[in-house]
Amino acid sequence: MSLVRPGFSVLSDEFDADPYGHFARLREQAPVHYDPAIGSYFLSRHRDVRQVLTDHRAFTTKTLQARAEPVMRGPVLAQMTGAEHTAKRKIIVRAMTGEALREQVRAVRVHAAELLAPLLARGRMDLVNDFGKPFAVHMTLNLLGLDSKDRQRVAAWHSGVAEFITSLALTPERRRHCMDCARQLEAYLLPVVERRRRAPGTDLISQLCTAEFEGTALSDRDIIALIINVLAAATEPADKTLALLFKHLIDHPGQLAQVRRDPALLPAAIAETLRYTPPVQLVPRQAEKDTVIAGTTVPAGATVFCMIGAANRDPGVFADPDTFDIHRPDLGTARSFTAAAQHLAFGTGLHQCVGAAFARAEIETVAAMLLPRLDRVRHSPGFRYRETGLYTRGPVSLPLDFTPLRAGGTRAG
Numbered sequence: 001m002s003l004v005r006p007g008f009s010v011l012s013d014e015f016d017a018d019p020y021g022h023f024a025r026l027r028e029q030a031p032v033h034y035d036p037a038i039g040s041y042f043l044s045r046h047r048d049v050r051q052v053l054t055d056h057r058a059f060t061t062k063t064l065q066a067r068a069e070p071v072m073r074g075p076v077l078a079q080m081t082g083a084e085h086t087a088k089r090k091i092i093v094r095a096m097t098g099e100a101l102r103e104q105v106r107a108v109r110v111h112a113a114e115l116l117a118p119l120l121a122r123g124r125m126d127l128v129n130d131f132g133k134p135f136a137v138h139m140t141l142n143l144l145g146l147d148s149k150d151r152q153r154v155a156a157w158h159s160g161v162a163e164f165i166t167s168l169a170l171t172p173e174r175r176r177h178c179m180d181c182a183r184q185l186e187a188y189l190l191p192v193v194e195r196r197r198r199a200p201g202t203d204l205i206s207q208l209c210t211a212e213f214e215g216t217a218l219s220d221r222d223i224i225a226l227i228i229n230v231l232a233a234a235t236e237p238a239d240k241t242l243a244l245l246f247k248h249l250i251d252h253p254g255q256l257a258q259v260r261r262d263p264a265l266l267p268a269a270i271a272e273t274l275r276y277t278p279p280v281q282l283v284p285r286q287a288e289k290d291t292v293i294a295g296t297t298v299p300a301g302a303t304v305f306c307m308i309g310a311a312n313r314d315p316g317v318f319a320d321p322d323t324f325d326i327h328r329p330d331l332g333t334a335r336s337f338t339a340a341a342q343h344l345a346f347g348t349g350l351h352q353c354v355g356a357a358f359a360r361a362e363i364e365t366v367a368a369m370l371l372p373r374l375d376r377v378r379h380s381p382g383f384r385y386r387e388t389g390l391y392t393r394g395p396v397s398l399p400l401d402f403t404p405l406r407a408g409g410t411r412a413g
């Protein structure tokens with residue numbers, strides 16, 4: 001194994017092109033890598049990442065305040081602590097479990113079928129841009145109770161907000177653009193909140209409007225921040241996971257055939273996708289006191305980035321970690337979407353993803369609809385795979401060819 005080059009930076013083009021090619025070296029030689037270009041520490045070992053995400057006294061989410069609050073327009077779940085965090089998290093969980101979740105799954109089926117019909121008839125689709133992105137935005141709007149006819153402008157504002165949170169280096173011009181998106185999103189949401197306060201329904205915004213914390217209703221500012229929080233947190237990882245699942249299955253035709261024959265294997269395929277290529281690659285924390293990690297002192301006040309992609313391929317935890325294997329015994333599919341997950345794609349500790357069960361239901365439902373319909377599915381001729389993103393990462397596009405489906409579900413030709 002070659003050495004971590006002096007002056008290596010996660011902002012380099014070589015890292016951006018293939019972070020997975022660097023993770024083994026980082027884990028071995030620089031498990032606590034200080035990156036002067038960003039002025040932050042990057043952790044790559046599973047045990048260190050788990051320690052930082054579960055030691056809530058030594059490592060807090062304060063760093064998210066600077067990163068998220070300006071565009072979220074108020075305090076977000078990830079930066080809250082104690083009773084406030086528990087209470088507000090519960091409101092969101094309630095809107096995504098039990099009957100509410102079953103209702104969402106029904107909506108997933110209806111909307112996916114509508115969006116897929118013309119694509120299936122064509123025998124060709126870009127799973128990222130024709131389907132995954134519009135689908136994930138629609139489903140998040142549906143969960144919140146926002147009108148899907150506003151999908152395009154909400155998606156445009158959302159991408160400005162997401163860019164602000166996930167950029168490691170933002171030019172003043174991009175910063176202005178992101179802030180402008182956040183202001184427009186807030187202006188769009190305010191009248192929605194007013195209407196839901198007057199006439200609540202069953203959606204998540206209505207539940208936020210009718211909820212109380214310590215005997216007091218949530219303020220408009222709190223509600224809007226939580227709406228943008230869910231919008232930003234839910235959309236991107238879901239569409240990226242769906243595309244990555246299909247990419248890995250197509251690249252492993254034996255496993256694709258097994259999942260098509262036995263859809264009960266789908267949860268394992270999704271869990272392995274999340275381990276192998278987690279869509280959220282970085283989770284930041286702030287060190288509250290000088291802390292020694294793997295022999296390096298991380299000073300109080302420093303920002304620490306947990307490298308989820310590197311931790312998920314730690315050979316100390318996963319055998320043959322660079323191999324995609326839906327049958328791997330060390331993953332534990334049943335717990336992969338719970339607080340006991342061995343992979344760290346949903347984070348861990350108090351701030352572990354609140355939407356894990358919803359994401360699983362959404363991706364599983366769509367994948368189960370797509371797999372039997374994508375007969376002879378393959379990458380389109382001439383396609384060259386490319387991923388982007390340091391913070392969240394996924395395919396730029398995924399053009400697929402397959403046997404076209406006639407109306408009524410029979411195969412053409």
Ligand code: HEM
Nearest residue numbers: 077078233234237238241280345346347351353354355359
């Ligand atoms: C495959 C899909 C998803 C992945 C990989 C993912 C990943 C993550 C990760 C890594 C965190 C932890 C952040 C931290 O510790 O600072 C997180 C938190 C969060 N996620 Fe997800 N997420 C996904 C889907 C969703 C969905 C569908 C929703 C909502 C419907 C959602 C809502 C949230 C929220 C609100 C938080 C903050 C929780 C808190 O701070 O208590 N996520 N997610």
